[in-house]
Amino acid sequence: xxxxxxxxxxxxxxxxxLLKTPKKVVIVGHKNPDGDAVGSCMGLYFFLKSLGHTAxxxxxxxxxxxxxxxxxxxxxxxxxKETEKCQQFFEEADxxxxxxxxxxxxxxxxxxxxENCDAKFVMIDHHQAPDNYAVATYSDVSMSSTCExxxxxxxxxxxxDVLSAEIATNLYTGIMTDTGSFRFSSTSPTxxxxxxxxxxxxxxxxxxxNNIYDTNTPDRLKLLGIALKNMxxxxxxxxxxxxxxxxxxxxxxxxxxxxxxxxxYSLSVLGIKFAVxxxxxxxxxxxxxxxxxxxxxSVNEFARTHYSGGGHxxxxxxxxxxxxxxxxxxxISILPNYKNALEADA
Ligand code: 5GP
Ligand code: MN
Numbered sequence: 001x002x003x004x005x006x007x008x009x010x011x012x013x014x015x016x017x018l019l020k021t022p023k024k025v026v027i028v029g030h031k032n033p034d035g036d037a038v039g040s041c042m043g044l045y046f047f048l049k050s051l052g053h054t055a056x057x058x059x060x061x062x063x064x065x066x067x068x069x070x071x072x073x074x075x076x077x078x079x080x081k082e083t084e085k086c087q088q089f090f091e092e093a094d095x096x097x098x099x100x101x102x103x104x105x106x107x108x109x110x111x112x113x114x115e116n117c118d119a120k121f122v123m124i125d126h127h128q129a130p131d132n133y134a135v136a137t138y139s140d141v142s143m144s145s146t147c148e149x150x151x152x153x154x155x156x157x158x159x160x161d162v163l164s165a166e167i168a169t170n171l172y173t174g175i176m177t178d179t180g181s182f183r184f185s186s187t188s189p190t191x192x193x194x195x196x197x198x199x200x201x202x203x204x205x206x207x208x209x210n211n212i213y214d215t216n217t218p219d220r221l222k223l224l225g226i227a228l229k230n231m232x233x234x235x236x237x238x239x240x241x242x243x244x245x246x247x248x249x250x251x252x253x254x255x256x257x258x259x260x261x262x263x264x265y266s267l268s269v270l271g272i273k274f275a276v277x278x279x280x281x282x283x284x285x286x287x288x289x290x291x292x293x294x295x296x297x298s299v300n301e302f303a304r305t306h307y308s309g310g311g312h313x314x315x316x317x318x319x320x321x322x323x324x325x326x327x328x329x330x331x332i333s334i335l336p337n338y339k340n341a342l343e344a345d346a
Pocket of ligand 1: 030100106289290291308309310311312315316317318319
């Protein structure tokens with residue numbers, strides 16, 4: 001039987017010691033939280049509460065409406081909106097769990113609060129190159145999602161007995177969104193075993209899928225139409241990219257999460273191995289970039305090298321401080337350096 005590594009004994013011991021007596025725990029996800037960030041934080045929240053701890057989830061900023069049905073999400077405190085209340089949670093915390101990120105610069109303005117927090121930190125994360133800020137680090141880049149890791153975390157603590165429908169629904173959601181509905185290469189046989197158990201515990205896959213994906217507004221679909229019209233194919237580099245200007249977003253009443261998944265359409269073009277979307281953000285004065293790839297071309301390295309970003313081998317993000325046109329021009333000028341890598345493997 002093919003089995004993935006679980007949390008190692010040393011980390012398990014450290015966590016057991018930390019959680020031996022009831023603790024005040026704050027759980028944090030990354031900026032611009034996605035399904036895996038919200039799902040893993042909320043899954044862990046219900047788990048820790050059922051073990052008798054006090055728990056509170058804090059997110060750096062707002063998350064998309066299509067995640068707002070997730071069990072317990074109405075208890076989340078958003079730092080950007082309720083700054084003082086969130087600060088208070090960190091002041092009183094014994095333990096801080098950081099989920100679905102591995103460097104403190106991934107939490108935006110919350111970074112300073114985390115850096116000055118006296119609590120003991122635990123990291124659960126599946127991104128590359130983890131920083132060293134936690135007393136217990138559970139990092140595994142082979143994992144499909146942080147949600148899958150929270151399941152293994154519960155297993156390592158010997159407490160899968162408290163797996164409830166609320167936990168299962170949250171964890172299922174993050175595994176589903178981070179694996180592109182169980183199709184990305186990080187989806188292992190173990191991932192499917194975990195999913196099977198989550199369904200047995202009360203996660204309803206059909207409902208979850210509907211709640212996440214069948215929430216299009218006409219504006220969002222029209223924006224997708226614009227994005228597809230704006231797609232440029234560079235066959236010599238097996239690359240496709242999309243641009244969206246702030247004006248195009250404004251014209252379609254853009255809301256957080258509306259562009260989620262757009263980049264995958266570029267990656268679905270026959271022969272394309274590298275797909276990128278550039279999204280102008282006038283408020284932050286940046287261009288936010290998402291990178292996706294197929295095969296061995298590492299968008300994590302590409303994003304780290306050129307765009308102050310990172311992520312996984314096949315999915316990463318970053319940003320540019322240049323304007324949209326200059327960002328695209330620069331991107332095209334970089335590609336010749338990667339011609340060989342982009343031609344390698346099918
Ligand atoms: P997305 O393109 O969907 O925003 O993100 C793809 C992956 O890259 C996610 O795992 C996300 O956490 C990571 N990611 C996105 N933006 C950044 C960034 O600016 N820095 C780093 N280190 N990772 C990012
Ligand atoms: Mn994730």
